[in-house]
Amino acid sequence: MTVPCAVNGAKGRKFLHLGRIRSDTILLVDVDGRIPNVALMKLSGFYRREGYRTKLVRGDRWDVDSAEQVYASCVFNCALSLRRVRKLRERFGDVLKIGGSGLDLKLRLPTEIEEFPADFSLYSEMGDRAIGFLTRGCPFKCPFCVVPQKEGIPRQVSGLDELLQNRTKVVLLDDNILAHPQADDLLSEMAERKLEVNFNQTLDLRLVNRKRAGLLRRINCRNKKKLLPPIKNGPM
Numbered sequence: 001m002t003v004p005c006a007v008n009g010a011k012g013r014k015f016l017h018l019g020r021i022r023s024d025t026i027l028l029v030d031v032d033g034r035i036p037n038v039a040l041m042k043l044s045g046f047y048r049r050e051g052y053r054t055k056l057v058r059g060d061r062w063d064v065d066s067a068e069q070v071y072a073s074c075v076f077n078c079a080l081s082l083r084r085v086r087k088l089r090e091r092f093g094d095v096l097k098i099g100g101s102g103l104d105l106k107l108r109l110p111t112e113i114e115e116f117p118a119d120f121s122l123y124s125e126m127g128d129r130a131i132g133f134l135t136r137g138c139p140f141k142c143p144f145c146v147v148p149q150k151e152g153i154p155r156q157v158s159g160l161d162e163l164l165q166n167r168t169k170v171v172l173l174d175d176n177i178l179a180h181p182q183a184d185d186l187l188s189e190m191a192e193r194k195l196e197v198n199f200n201q202t203l204d205l206r207l208v209n210r211k212r213a214g215l216l217r218r219i220n221c222r223n224k225k226k227l228l229p230p231i232k233n234g235p236m
């Protein structure tokens with residue numbers, strides 16, 4: 001199963017030269033994401049707690065003289081993303097640790113990092129919004145979708161307090177939140193807390209009934225088309 005490539009790009013822009021990355025700094029590479037990468041934010045939060053600094057770069061319009069620890073995430077399985085991955089592997093060799101849906105649907109962060117709060121400051125574009133998952137998974141099996149294979153049936157992975165980190169605006173990335181058995185409770189809590197919610201992966205209309213429609217109307221839904229500027233292509 002492959003994930004369609006959805007990366008925009010333009011040629012002719014300058015490279016960002018980062019020089020030598022300090023030994024106390026971990027380089028985080030968002031290979032092709034169109035929305036902030038939760039795995040990289042969790043890595044950033046975890047390692048900052050350990051005393052490291054983190055540096056985020058996107059796409060491949062950058063270069064470094066040296067780096068001692070590099071983590072990368074590749075979301076899409078397409079020629080452009082895989083070319084960027086190949087360049088990363090050639091550049092960093094064993095120093096590079098890479099994962100993501102574009103490469104391996106089963107590879108997971110270590111539990112202690114997966115459960116660590118995301119560092120929202122990694123993407124300044126997020127402003128005062130939180131971003132992440134309350135639930136993962138979906139009971140359906142659309143043939144074009146990686147979620148059934150990657151996540152399986154719906155399960156809750158976070159509570160609102162853990163996800164929000166005291167914020168009141170949130171971008172939800174849940175695959176199909178309405179398919180979770182506790183969906184109504186989660187929607188009620190969002191409404192009662194007067195959260196501003198972006199259901200970024202949309203809502204499954206098949207699972208909206210009269211009660212849920214009423215709950216959804218009580219939620220301050222604020223969708224935003226683009227959370228990040230598109231990644232520009234590097235040289236072929």
Ligand code: SF4
Nearest residue numbers: 138140141142145147
């Ligand atoms: S309903 Fe959505 S999340 Fe579920 S399998 Fe279909 S496309 Fe994927």
